[in-house]
Amino acid sequence: MNSKIKEKPKVELILETAGExxxxxxxxxxxxxxICKRSGVNLAAINYxxxxxxxxxxxxxxxxxxxxxxxYPLTFGINExxxxxxxxxxxxxxxxxxxxxxxxxxxxxxxxxREFTESTGALDVLVEDFIRPTFIKLSSIIxxxxxxxxxDKKVELCAMSIIGQxxxxxxxxxxxxRLRHKEGYTDKDIKEITKHIINFSLKGLVNN
Amino acid sequence: MNSKIKEKPKVELILETAGExxxxxxxxxxxxxxICKRSGVNLAAINYxxxxxxxxxxxxxxxxxxxxxxxYPLTFGINExxxxxxxxxxxxxxxxxxxxxxxxxxxxxxxxxREFTESTGALDVLVEDFIRPTFIKLSSIIxxxxxxxxxDKKVELCAMSIIGQxxxxxxxxxxxxRLRHKEGYTDKDIKEITKHIINFSLKGLVNN
DNA sequence: AATTGTTTCAATCGATTGTTTAATTTATAT
DNA sequence: ATATAAATTAAACAATCGATTGAAACAATT
Numbered sequence: 255m256n257s258k259i260k261e262k263p264k265v266e267l268i269l270e271t272a273g274e275x276x277x278x279x280x281x282x283x284x285x286x287x288x289i290c291k292r293s294g295v296n297l298a299a300i301n302y303x304x305x306x307x308x309x310x311x312x313x314x315x316x317x318x319x320x321x322x323x324x325x326y327p328l329t330f331g332i333n334e335x336x337x338x339x340x341x342x343x344x345x346x347x348x349x350x351x352x353x354x355x356x357x358x359x360x361x362x363x364x365x366x367x368r369e370f371t372e373s374t375g376a377l378d379v380l381v382e383d384f385i386r387p388t389f390i391k392l393s394s395i396i397x398x399x400x401x402x403x404x405x406d407k408k409v410e411l412c413a414m415s416i417i418g419q420x421x422x423x424x425x426x427x428x429x430x431x432r433l434r435h436k437e438g439y440t441d442k443d444i445k446e447i448t449k450h451i452i453n454f455s456l457k458g459l460v461n462n
Numbered sequence: 463m464n465s466k467i468k469e470k471p472k473v474e475l476i477l478e479t480a481g482e483x484x485x486x487x488x489x490x491x492x493x494x495x496x497i498c499k500r501s502g503v504n505l506a507a508i509n510y511x512x513x514x515x516x517x518x519x520x521x522x523x524x525x526x527x528x529x530x531x532x533x534y535p536l537t538f539g540i541n542e543x544x545x546x547x548x549x550x551x552x553x554x555x556x557x558x559x560x561x562x563x564x565x566x567x568x569x570x571x572x573x574x575x576r577e578f579t580e581s582t583g584a585l586d587v588l589v590e591d592f593i594r595p596t597f598i599k600l601s602s603i604i605x606x607x608x609x610x611x612x613x614d615k616k617v618e619l620c621a622m623s624i625i626g627q628x629x630x631x632x633x634x635x636x637x638x639x640r641l642r643h644k645e646g647y648t649d650k651d652i653k654e655i656t657k658h659i660i661n662f663s664l665k666g667l668v669n670n
Numbered sequence: 671a672a673t674t675g676t677t678t679c680a681a682t683c684g685a686t687t688g689t690t691t692a693a694t695t696t697a698t699a700t
Numbered sequence: 701a702t703a704t705a706a707a708t709t710a711a712a713c714a715a716t717c718g719a720t721t722g723a724a725a726c727a728a729t730t
Contacts, residue, residue: 285716285717287717296680301720302677307719369637371633371634377636377637385641407654412662415630418630447622453666495686503708504708510707
């Protein structure tokens with residue numbers, strides 16, 4: 255009757271809502287009831303379309319992964335003609351954007367950032383498909399900066415330092431916001447943080 | 463009858479067990495049933511002695527806080543005669559030990575580290591009583607190294623970078639262990655990590 | 671129009687959780 | 701010894717969650 259407007263397929267609707275809920279609440283705290291309510295679908299819809307909660311979550315990951323890798327190509331915004339320092343800057347900047355931007359394109363990054371501290375059964379696959387390649391990419395940049403003679407272990411530790419800084423100010427937001435007496439990050443905050451992490455890390459990588 | 467051996471008071475027994483369970487599982491995943499089972503007490507004991515789960519958790523925090531501040535004086539192992547760089551080294555070393563050591567003295571640190579990424583209702587108090595003082599202490603050391611002219615914001619960001627590195631390799635263990643194809647940290651690992659974070663951060667703080 | 675397959679729905683199941691109760695046991699004090 | 705209080709227990713309660721059911725509504729096909 256009101257069919258002039260083509261309704262969004264229910265599966266897609268659920269996936270989008272579920273992605274937001276999982277990113278907000280984490281896998282465990284997110285409830286099927288909440289997702290269904292926000293989607294305006296019946297409680298049984300998720301089990302009908304996806305089987306169970308876990309398979310919904312896996313489908314959500316696949317769904318947003320597509321959006322993510324299509325917006326952020328695997329190059330991490332890095333040109334091979336860039337200097338190593340430029341490459342690291344771009345890497346850090348891109349890495350932070352991937353879980354900080356508003357909108358759907360950053361949802362995969364948010365879900366991924368959660369897996370670091372609240373792992374689910376999907377972590378094994380996520381590590382091999384995304385996290386390890388990201389670390390390898392970062393490690394290669396670090397090696398360019400530090401020189402080929404740098405031992406693997408040292409490179410690995412430096413990669414941890416960089417990722418650790420980035421994830422801290424996302425995952426430890428409850429503490430950060432209280433310390434600052436200020437809720438949320440402004441765009442200016444994010445720019446400053448990004449710039450700081452780049453500077454701090456570039457200096458940290460200097461060989462002595 | 464068998465009263466030659468003085469039994470440990472039940473309240474204390476529950477507190478110790480509960481601390482371990484909360485540190486292992488986090489507040490939400492820890493169940494009263496599990497704590498009671500491990501303590502060998504009846505299911506109703508916790509509500510009888512502590513009222514409810516939340517007040518048990520708060521009491522656990524207070525209990526282990528005592529052990530912690532008595533083992534780790536608020537000085538963070540820092541002598542005022544140390545150089546600023548030595549102070550930072552000692553701070554990072556102490557900070558990491560506080561949530562990595564085995565045994566009961568590190569339990570408060572483990573609970574605190576959890577609050578960064580899985581906050582509970584206790585976070586507000588914990589921030590004011592422990593986390594903020596720790597940041598202030600760290601900030602004062604950073605200021606000594608970077609010079610008095612350094613803007614507050616810059617010092618704050620550097621403190622975040624240092625804490626972020628330390629917490630990463632504790633809270634992101636699921637990912638780290640998979641990346642390394644190795645479960646757990648050896649004492650050697652911990653020493654290397656600590657040494658690395660100290661070096662990386664000292665270089666990051668250098669003014670240019 | 672009848673049949674078939676798909677989707678939607680309210681209702682409910684089964685398991686887990688924090689919490690409470692009411693009865694019993696143990697300890698303490700008079 | 702007896703009375704009172706404290707501690708302990710098994711059982712159940714209430715709320716929440718993921719999952720399932722079976723009937724109804726809808727769409728598509730024959």
